[in-house]
Amino acid sequence: MTSRFPTLTLLDHPLIQHKLSLMRDRTTRPVLFRQLLREIGILMGYELTRDLTLKTRPIETPMTTMDAPFLAGPVTLVSILRAGLGMTEGLRELMPDAKEGHIGLFRDPETHQPREYFVKLPADPGRVLLVDPMLATGGSAVHAVEVLLDRGIAARDIRFLCLIAAPEGVERFAAACPDVPILAAALDSHLDENAYIIPGLGDAGDRLYGTE
Ligand code: URA
Numbered sequence: 001m002t003s004r005f006p007t008l009t010l011l012d013h014p015l016i017q018h019k020l021s022l023m024r025d026r027t028t029r030p031v032l033f034r035q036l037l038r039e040i041g042i043l044m045g046y047e048l049t050r051d052l053t054l055k056t057r058p059i060e061t062p063m064t065t066m067d068a069p070f071l072a073g074p075v076t077l078v079s080i081l082r083a084g085l086g087m088t089e090g091l092r093e094l095m096p097d098a099k100e101g102h103i104g105l106f107r108d109p110e111t112h113q114p115r116e117y118f119v120k121l122p123a124d125p126g127r128v129l130l131v132d133p134m135l136a137t138g139g140s141a142v143h144a145v146e147v148l149l150d151r152g153i154a155a156r157d158i159r160f161l162c163l164i165a166a167p168e169g170v171e172r173f174a175a176a177c178p179d180v181p182i183l184a185a186a187l188d189s190h191l192d193e194n195a196y197i198i199p200g201l202g203d204a205g206d207r208l209y210g211t212e
Pocket residue numbers: 083134136195196197198200201202203204205
């Protein structure tokens with residue numbers, strides 16, 4: 001948790017910072033960029049799932065019986081298209097049984113507001129990990145949370161996971177979604193006039209898919 005933003009937790013393990021610096025480097029090609037994002041997804045996922053609840057059930061080991069702890073409920077990974085897909089890969093490796101959902105948003109050219117073009121979410125999602133690597137203005141992230149809330153998912157069951165957050169985005173997200181924790185690897189300096197994060201890493205979707 002940072003004192004400036006009470007709902008933001010920085011997961012700044014040295015390995016995450018090292019891999020993020022490689023991703024920021026403009027000479028890093030998409031194949032390595034994708035691999036690093038997947039690896040950071042695994043490392044962040046480990047921390048981010050620390051508060052999942054457990055429930056015991058009896059099992060037999062080869063030696064005896066015991067009440068063994070298992071996850072109490074489902075976990076759902078929700079990617080905000082398209083850059084969220086790259087980060088979800090690592091989380092999927094960590095939690096291969098997780099359900100998955102997708103939220104596709106575009107910016108309405110007239111209103112400049114985010115609009116959905118695709119929403120598919122599982123029934124009974126349990127804990128929802130909403131994933132988008134870049135929290136820039138916060139517009140898409142806030143809209144995606146509204147989509148989840150509209151479908152009856154409680155704010156207390158949602159976590160927002162990103163790689164890099166801009167202060168402007170954190171502020172907007174925290175004001176609109178005060179009950180949804182934000183987990184990020186880094187809090188950068190600011191947004192430029194085109195809403196890119198500075199220093200950032202450029203357009204995450206373009207860097208992932210080589211569409212620059
Ligand atoms: N989205 C990105 O991919 N990069 C930014 O810097 C801001 C939004």
